[in-house]
Amino acid sequence: GENVEQHPSTLSVQEGDSAVIKCTYSDSASNYFPWYKQELGKGPQLIIDIRSNVGEKKDQRIAVTLNKTAKHFSLHITETQPEDSAVYFCAATGFQKLVFGTGTRLLVSP
Amino acid sequence: EAQVTQNPRYLITVTGKKLTVTCSQNMNHEYMSWYRQDPGLGLRQIYYSMNVEVTDKGDVPEGYKVSRKEKRNFPLILESPSPNQTSLYFCASSLQGARTGELFFGEGSRLTVL
Numbered sequence: 233g234e235n236v237e238q239h240p241s242t243l244s245v246q247e248g249d250s251a252v253i254k255c256t257y258s259d260s261a262s263n264y265f266p267w268y269k270q271e272l273g274k275g276p277q278l279i280i281d282i283r284s285n286v287g288e289k290k291d292q293r294i295a296v297t298l299n300k301t302a303k304h305f306s307l308h309i310t311e312t313q314p315e316d317s318a319v320y321f322c323a324a325t326g327f328q329k330l331v332f333g334t335g336t337r338l339l340v341s342p
Numbered sequence: 343e344a345q346v347t348q349n350p351r352y353l354i355t356v357t358g359k360k361l362t363v364t365c366s367q368n369m370n371h372e373y374m375s376w377y378r379q380d381p382g383l384g385l386r387q388i389y390y391s392m393n394v395e396v397t398d399k400g401d402v403p404e405g406y407k408v409s410r411k412e413k414r415n416f417p418l419i420l421e422s423p424s425p426n427q428t429s430l431y432f433c434a435s436s437l438q439g440a441r442t443g444e445l446f447f448g449e450g451s452r453l454t455v456l
Contacts, residue, residue: 238384266444275346275432275447276385321384328392329375329400330445334384 234259234326238333245312246341253336255322256304262324265298265305270319270335279320280307312340344369348433348448355423356456363418363451365433373436374416375400375445376408378429385432391416392439423455 235258245251257265263284268276282289282296282305289296293312298305305324309316317340323330346367355361367374375390377400387400391410405427407419416435420427430452434445 241382268445268447273449275434275449276445277447278444281444328398328439329387329390331387332377332385334382 234262234324234331236322236324236331236333238322238336240336241334242337242339244339244341247312247314249312251309251312251316251338251340253307253320253322253338254304255306255324255333256302257324257331258303259324259326260300260303262326264325264330265296266323266330267296267307268321268323268332270321272318276321309338312338314340314342316340344446346433346435346446346448348431348451350451351449352452354454354456357424358422361420361423361453363420363431363433363453365416365418365448366414367416367433367435367446368414369435369437369446370413371435371437371446372413373439373443374410375434375436376406376416376418377432377434378402379432379450380429388418388431420453423453425455427453428455429453 238255266281269279270276295308320336322333372393376388377385389408391397433448436443
């Protein structure tokens with residue numbers, strides 16, 4: 233089945249810096265790759281996703297890139313702000329389900 | 343307001359005492375799922391349901407049961423809870439199914455089994 237690895241597990245940046253979180257997946261049949269943000273005490277919320285027919289997608293300060301050959305995808309956050317502090321999960325499609333990475337705790341210091 | 347509602351949000355119980363965590367969604371979604379979140383392990387799927395009366399095991403189903411008698415409700419049942427089921431539980435729903443559509447999560451239920 234699908235296996236998703238996510239790195240780093242924690243990431244500390246200064247406000248205004250960029251942050252990059254990387255994930256790799258194992259199932260070459262996976263075709264949908266969402267990213268979720270989990271704020272303290274809340275459930276995860278979708279922030280951006282990408283499908284296998286697209287190499288890059290951007291939404292304001294957030295972008296995701298996908299390399300199907302290498303089976304990895306990344307989340308890029310530019311001009312980070314304190315409100316970006318949260319846990320971020322990548323995911324990839326498995327059979328009838330999403331398989332999540334283990335999460336990255338992002339801390340943005342003012 | 344579109345939402346997934348879980349109850350209870352917090353629960354402390356003892357080994358062997360049956361409990362049910364309820365989940366309800368008001369978005370008319372066909373797909374619903376339960377996850378548990380543990381430090382260093384991310385979100386792992388327990389059970390999922392593609393539609394009414396259709397349920398299937400996820401990656402960590404041992405010790406859990408579910409039912410889907412109505413489209414909006416998907417309760418998680420722990421028949422005989424054990425300490426290794428201490429975790430943060432999330433219910434989620436999706437219109438299109440987890441493979442292609444956005445998952446909407448509840449706010450979580452933190453369960454402690456003593």
